Amino acid sequence: MNNSERRDKGLAYIADEKVYKEMLKCRKLLYKLNHTNYNSLKELSDIITSLLGKSENALINPPFYCDYGTHIEVGKNFFANYNCTIIDVAKVKIGDNCLLAPNVAIYTAGHPVYPSTRNSAYEYGKEITIGNNVWIGGNAVICPGVHIGNNVVIGAGSVVTKDIPDWSLAAGNPCKVIRKITKDDERKLFKNEEIDQEAWDNIIKTNRNN
Numbered sequence: 001m002n003n004s005e006r007r008d009k010g011l012a013y014i015a016d017e018k019v020y021k022e023m024l025k026c027r028k029l030l031y032k033l034n035h036t037n038y039n040s041l042k043e044l045s046d047i048i049t050s051l052l053g054k055s056e057n058a059l060i061n062p063p064f065y066c067d068y069g070t071h072i073e074v075g076k077n078f079f080a081n082y083n084c085t086i087i088d089v090a091k092v093k094i095g096d097n098c099l100l101a102p103n104v105a106i107y108t109a110g111h112p113v114y115p116s117t118r119n120s121a122y123e124y125g126k127e128i129t130i131g132n133n134v135w136i137g138g139n140a141v142i143c144p145g146v147h148i149g150n151n152v153v154i155g156a157g158s159v160v161t162k163d164i165p166d167w168s169l170a171a172g173n174p175c176k177v178i179r180k181i182t183k184d185d186e187r188k189l190f191k192n193e194e195i196d197q198e199a200w201d202n203i204i205k206t207n208r209n210n
Contacts, residue, residue, distance in 0.1 A: 010090060012112075012122040026051070026069045034063045060084065067109075074098070075132065089125025090144070095132035101156065106142040131166065140175075151181060 004022065006013035013019070029051045036043050038061070048058050051066075054073035060080045066072060071088035075096035082102045086092055090108040108125040112118045126145035130136075134148055137156030142148070147163045154160060155171025155178075164170050168177045189195045195203070 007089060007125060010124065010126060012124055014121045015123070022070075023067055026067060029069060030065065033060070036062065038062070071108075080104070081138075089123070091127045092130075093127070094130045095134065095150065097133045098130060099135045101136060101138035101140070103139045104136050104142075105140070108144050110144045137171075153181065 001009070001011075003013040003016045003019050007019065015023075029047060033044065033047045033051065036047065038044075044060070044062075045058075048060055049055055051069040052058065052072045052074060053070040055078060056074075056076045058074050058078040061082045063083055064080060065085045066088050068088050071090065072086055072092045072094075074094040075098070077097045078094060079098070080100040081104075084100050084102075084104050084106075086106045087109045088106075092106055092108060106128055108128050109123060110126065111123050112120075124144075128142055128144065128146050130142075130148045131150035131152065133151045134154070135152075136142070136154045137158065139156055140154050140158045140160065142154075142160045146160050148154070148160070149164060149166035149168065151167045152164050153169045154164070154175060155169070157173070158171050158175040159173040160170070160175040162174065164175065164177065167181045169179050169181055170177045172178075187194050187200060194200075
């Protein structure tokens with residue numbers, strides 16, 4: 001196997017010239033994305049579509065960074081805020097209606113722990129999956145091989161090293177489940193503050209029409 005094939009199978013691989021050429025294609029698109037006028041939404045949208053392996057109505061606020069782009073698959077209505085980094089050595093699969101706050105980092109890449117092995121230039125990538133309706137808070141880090149379920153909120157500054165189940169509010173370093181998200185949270189805005197009646201009526205109307 002060549003190193004690209006080894007990488008895609010999750011095996012130890014070296015980022016050789018062939019691998020670098022794949023990354024170079026991505027870097028050209030990233031340069032274009034990160035130097036496009038923020039007000040040119042159509043142009044940004046076209047670049048994002050070309051960059052990512054799969055997307056539908058995705059919006060990314062530049063700057064944005066990744067290794068390949070083609071290894072990133074996002075569902076409907078994906079949004080990544082400023083300074084998001086996705087090291088997509090392995091697949092990153094993200095579901096519908098997911099929000100990434102500023103400075104979120106998703107890392108599929110890793111290196112051997114033992115120094116002489118690590119110095120050999122071999123590295124690896126392990127797939128990350130994120131379900132539908134997930135909100136990841138600012139400065140959170142998602143580590144290689146992690147799977148995050150549906151309807152999850154990850155608190156700001158968290159370091160996610162293990163899987164997070166559906167309907168969880170999780171936070172911390174290392175990130176742990178704090179509690180389940182329940183029907184009691186439906187009208188909550190901030191802490192115990194409730195959404196005002198005008199906005200709530202609009203939410204009910206929108207949900208009814210979808």
